[in-house]
Amino acid sequence: MFEASVGLSRSWEAFNAGEEVILNTLEKMENTPKFVLLFPTIHYKNYGGFQKLLDGVYSHLPSNVPLVGGTVGGFINPYGCFTRGVTALAAHYENMDVSIGRGDDVKKNPKKAAEEFAKTVTDGLKNTHFDNRILVSLVSGAKVFKIPFVGSKRILNIPSGPHIPLFSKLSTMLSQYGVARSVEFFNTAGNLLNDFYIVGGETADNNEVTENFQFWGKEVLANSAVGLAITTNLTPKLASATDALPTGITDMCVTKKACWDHIVCKINNKPAKQELMRILNWPETFIDERLYRRIFFYPIGYKENNSVRPHVIGAFYGDYIIFEYPIESSSIEVLSYSGTAINKSFESVIQELSKEKPLLGVGTACIASLEAIGSKVYLVWDKLKALFGNTPFVFLYMAGEDIKFPSAPPTHLNYSFNILTINPR
């Protein structure tokens, strides 16, 4: 018999929260879980730390139960919507094999991390007899550069030049504060794990983009990828939609890029920041440390495989625009993002899954959507409750979303809404 459970703790102190969330999860299960997924918000960093959180969890969880997880901007579960607290999801089923994957130093060498990750996943499933493969993948997201004597800044009015990409590359690789190289990671890992349904994304903080953490058993990691792989005779289903909509502003050509395509130096052969401001008809005074409050409603996108890929602007250094994720096309456009767009994508995913009778659900969306809709997130909760009924689910707000269908290319998304369900055979 399949059984799953979701737990919640709202305790402020890390150890207490770890104890409470796992007890709350286990008390609804008859069997020891085959895995636990754990998703706290970032605030435990200042309330005892994440090691204490895991210590609290493992004070009641048998040490041989595999656990992976990571920090998220917020989450929805059957109990409500939260931007502070911790949730866990656990399951037990006889016809299910489990493996946990790990790859380290993602920002330093994402390809190597992906190869390690894929190897640990597949090694753990060598003897499985089940055909259906599912992976929940969690990878360290971007972290704002820490600049000596300046600190973490999103806006730097400095002269432009090759020193900016050079600093960005060195910071990302050496201190692992910088752009998220998770797309490079996910493209490699996804291709190596070609027969998996994958849902996941980038671990996050409270959208300050300063820190994020991953969990692998009892270990707290800061620049790694972790994954829970499941093989089973149950039927997975994955539905996904993107929130951002076209604005018609398409006359933009990226003419100079740097730093693994994360930095756009020139648009239409002009300094990128000034040209973007001209196109948006915005005064440059809009570009201050409150950048995220404004710019995430206007992601930059480009067409790929008949869909448009939206990207969040992360920072402006000199005349350059720094993106968390690489801009892989030279032809870009301005997209718009709004409550209406969020609702549209959300409805389409719910509609696609409405005929299923899921046993379990894991969903992801962009933390930008939580910023945009705020407490209206309870409208999303209402719909998820209607979809899942008494079925355990967690829905995570992440710094970027990764999905993959078997035999299809891995896809990194922003501003998207994704749900993976496990359904009866």
Next chain:
Amino acid sequence: MPEETMLSVLEDLLREEDVLAVMLARKNEISVTPAPDKFKLKDPSIFNLLQSTMDDFFVIIEKFSNQGLDRVYFELGNYVVLFYLIAGDTALVSITPAFANRGLLEVEMENARRRIKRLAQTSG
């Protein structure tokens, strides 16, 4: 676990990094507030002014409450004041920095409002 009260809900909300001050304001009644020394406001006069003018706010709020008024926000210098209405004559009020991640904070404001509503129902 200690029994939840209106005050404990407010104190919990005040622990949020970006909630600088909070109160449960009630028309023509004394507001429920955590001890002012727990507030993180650099300039407490803003809170005092807000507290002393709440009854005036309720005059306006009541006029719009039949139209579905649910929340009111306004910017006050470097601060944002959030009113979450619990009934026509009761509101959860918080002061946050203008730079706060308001969307994320709103989720916890809503959770506090729901907890207060539940408490009001059980005590009423």
